[in-house]
Amino acid sequence: MVFSVLIALSMASWYLSELYNEIENQTEEITLPTNQFYMLSTRILxxxxxGESLYKIEANHAQQLENDEIKFENVYITYSIESDVPWTINANSAIASANHEAFSLSGNVLAKNTNKLSGEITEISTQYLELQPRKYTVKTTSPVKIKIGEKILTATGLLALLDENQLMLESNVNGEFLPQ
Structure with a gap:
């Protein structure tokens, strides 16, 4: 009888030891998150x-990525009133470079000039756009649609100087303007 108890205790000890080792191995496999942040209802200047305010980014969600880039969801970018750049840009998502000098916007990107050049609002729509806010430039090699009032142009590729209200279309430019 004593021998049976000793065998049972040694088997229980062996089982618990194996169970502990398995739990310890599982714990070692878990990678700890790096020091990253995420925010809801984000507003960044x-x-x-x-050091003066130049632009504002608003987004439903922002998350720092492992390479120090920041990913924004449902993003809206405006220049400050003092900058005298009447453009707004919104997109489904944006990624800010690690140095925050450039933003890659994607998904239903719409850049809009609210200053009514020639008396009409100008809109640029595309699926991808790169913004350099301190240089006041946006560019893309993707297809774009430019709407100036009721006039519509399409093209592939664009460079826009927002502070000078200049649009340069790269290729495949199509559009129709009726005489007034």
């Missing part, structure tokens, strides 16, 4: 070289 970007500044110029003098």
């Amino acid at each position: 970007g500044t110029d070289s003098n």
